[in-house]
Amino acid sequence: MAEAKRLLLAEERLHLIQTLNALPKDQFDQLVFALQPPSGNIPSNAASQGTRSTALLQWVESPIGPGLADLEAVLASLVDSQSPVAEQSPAQLQTVEALLTIIQTLSQNQVPKYDLRGAQFVGGFAETVQGNQTGGTFNNYSISATGSEKQSTCKASELAQQVDVWFRASGYGRESYVSIEGKYCEWIITIPGLRSYNRVLVRCVAGEAGMADFRDLESTVERLRPHEGWLISNRRISTAVIELLHEYRGSQKLYCYTLDEVIDQNANFEIYMTKLEDEILQKGIDKYYIPLGCSKDEIDPKTQQKIGISHYGEYEGWIEGYVDRWLADPSKEHLSIQGEFGTGKTWFALHYAWQALQKYRKAKERGLERPRLPIVIPLRDYSKVMSVEALFSEFFFRTHEISLPSYSAFEQLNRMGKLLLIFDGFDEMAARVNPEVMINNFWELAKVIVPGAKAILTCRTEHFPDAINGRRLLSAEIKVSTANLTGEAPQFEVLELEKFNKNQVRELLLKRQAQPAVIQTIMDDPQLLDLACRPVMVDLILEALPEIETDKSVNMSQIYLYAVTHKMKRDISSHRTFYLFGR
Known part of the structure; x- marks a missing residue:
């Protein structure tokens, strides 16, 4: 890749983000739709436009993003398709003109990452691009293309996308060098040190990381001279590579990781997991827990009236069986588990988290893809928090001393589908059933229930004295009265815990x-x-x-x-x- 003519000045970056933030919402949404960022990179409309603008720019400039030149082209087309200049307000004209000026300056000083003119996108950029970034041309393939090289590129690009957004959330920088071949994606990151930065060549490969990949990385490291080289696969490393790494131990510059192992370097949940296990054992949940039955009202979507009841007992695997199937379902809906006083909501939450934690540890030990890590948040324990951001900051950094680079790292793990959020005790967020407070609390929690997330919310049945309005709130039909929140919101399906029968x-x-x-x-x-x-x-x-x-x-x-x-x-x-x- 050719060197950029000059680095972008801090004032230009500030102006760029400010003008993106000032775009009218409908124009910003059209811009995102046209650029087609892969799912999980850009927060939903429930997030602030400032948050979405930052995420959009990070993706655009990432190794597998389209680059600023394409952002300029799409934005120019978008502006041309809008109403005539005479119909636009001076403020709108000033915003658009300022943004185009900044983007034009950026694109002139940075060689476009990809030549996508005339390309037909199918399934998003990360699934379609193939070619050599450094001097070659990119050919565009549909998602249904055949051939091992095309399939491999698609998979390597998807892995590279996940790795890149995680590195950004971890506070790592990135140099301009990017190379995308038929079987890998690679770029150079910069990791802050005590007095300088460590330069690391990162290479993501599809499938198993083998000796050929390792030797190729070794050659590139010798040529580019970074401090280290990292070979990253989704979840498989050959035994030959592992044995070679053992021989290099003590003097090595090359390392090989799976995606989960990359995340482990900056996200250490061990103290939290140990505390959670200790709490479960102390309460005797491992010995005394009895599986619970549950039911779900079947609701007519038009009349909102109950038209049937589904029961889930021993034959269906109790409520645990239902939650297992829900967790494996890609549906966007989340779960609200309700029950009368003393029916076992908290014990179920802890018991299910304990089961999920054992599965997580076993998968980690065997080198398999790890299930979601359960994060149990007892809402009653955070009486002084002022926002959901403060709640999680208190939970992660003070209560459990979880090693995360920042709150943004948690947000990224959540979007990547690495966590199962279990909010226990929604009814304990207010001293009385105040409708306005209940609505505000729901929407505050909704800020972290983003695409890619899975959440369980436990609550006493009596907290929703009006069943229809309760369902409307959990379906996000009742808006918060203290904030202007728009866009896609979390949808909850409601399960009702059943009391014990005689046998239980x-x-x-x-x-x-x-x-x-x-x-x-x-x-x-x-x-x-x-x-x-x-x-x-x-x-x-x-x-x-x-x-x-x-x-x-x-x-x-x-x-x-x-x-x-x-x-x-x-x-x-x-x-x-x-x-x-x-x-």
């Missing part, structure tokens, strides 16, 4: 090692049995009924008083407080 009550009592006489007394007393159908009440019943063992009569009023008092003491000692964002 008996199973839990046995796990709690209750005496046979106590179990029989509870099973024979309709009031006690009804109370025990809420898992959280079983321990309280057992603690409140020592007289059962001596065959004394059961006083239900005393049991309720003991249970309520004991529950309140537990809540106070565990700092279960109510809060709301921005108050």
Whole structure:
């Protein structure tokens, strides 16, 4: 690639981002649509235009982005297609003219990365481009093209795109050198050091990283003289390469990673995972958890009236089976798991997270593609936060000391589909069921539920006293009253936890090692049995009924008083407080 004539001045970059931010929303959306950034690179319309402008420029200038020259061409075409100059306001004219001037200056001082004039795009740039970036020409292929070289380029470009956006989120710089051959994409990144920058040649390859790839990288490193060379595959490295790396250990400049291993360098969740496991074991969830049933109302989309109920019990794999299938479904919908007091929402959230964590650790150990890492956020624990950004900053950097370069790195992991967000206790975000507060809280959480994300939200059923309006809120039909939020919003499907049946009550009592006489007394007393159908009440019943063992009569009023008092003491000692964002 030819050298750029000069570096872009800081003032020019500032002017560029300011004018992009000032574009009318409809024009900005048309610009994004025309450039066709691959899914996950540009936040949805729910994000601010400033955030979307920054992401758009990062992608445009990335190794697999179209370059500033194409941005100029699309923008010029967009402006020409708008209403006549006489119909545009002076402010609109000034914005567009300023933006075109900046882009024209940039494109003159930077050789376009790709010649895409007349190209027919199918499926996005990363799936279609093939050729040699350094001196060759690019041929455009459709997604249905055949041939191993074309298929390999498509896969290598997709991996390079993910690696590049992660490096940007990690704060790494990038030099102008980019090379795209038939089987790989490579470029040079700059990693800040104590007094200078380390230059690293990054090469992404499709399929398994083998000896031929390694030797080719070695030759390029000798020619370009970076500090290091990284060979990156999606998830497979040959044993021959691994053995060679062991021989080079101590004096090596070359390294080989999978995509997950690249992310591991800057995203260390080990402390968090250990804390989560400790909490689950301390609560006895691994020993005492009983699988839960659930149901889902089938709703007529036109009338919003219930037309049926689906039940998910033992045969369907309980609620865990439903969530497993939902997690594997590419549908954009998220889950709201509701239930009455004490039906096991928090225990389910922690138990499912524990199962997901075991799968994550096993996949990491075996070198397989890792499932989403569960991130459990107990909303009651963050009573002083003012925004969802502050909530996650507190959660990651203070509470769990998670090693992440920045909040932007979390946002990128979320877009890449690496995380499962579990928000536990939506009802505990406000002291009372205030409709305005509830709406504001929902939209605040919605900021992190972006394309690529998967989220579970637990909440008490009584937090939505009006079922229809509750469904409308979780379908994002009710807008926030304190902000002008537009665009695609998260959609939640609603599951309702079912109370324990007799068999589940008996199973839990046995796990709690209750005496046979106590179990029989509870099973024979309709009031006690009804109370025990809420898992959280079983321990309280057992603690409140020592007289059962001596065959004394059961006083239900005393049991309720003991249970309520004991529950309140537990809540106070565990700092279960109510809060709301921005108050």
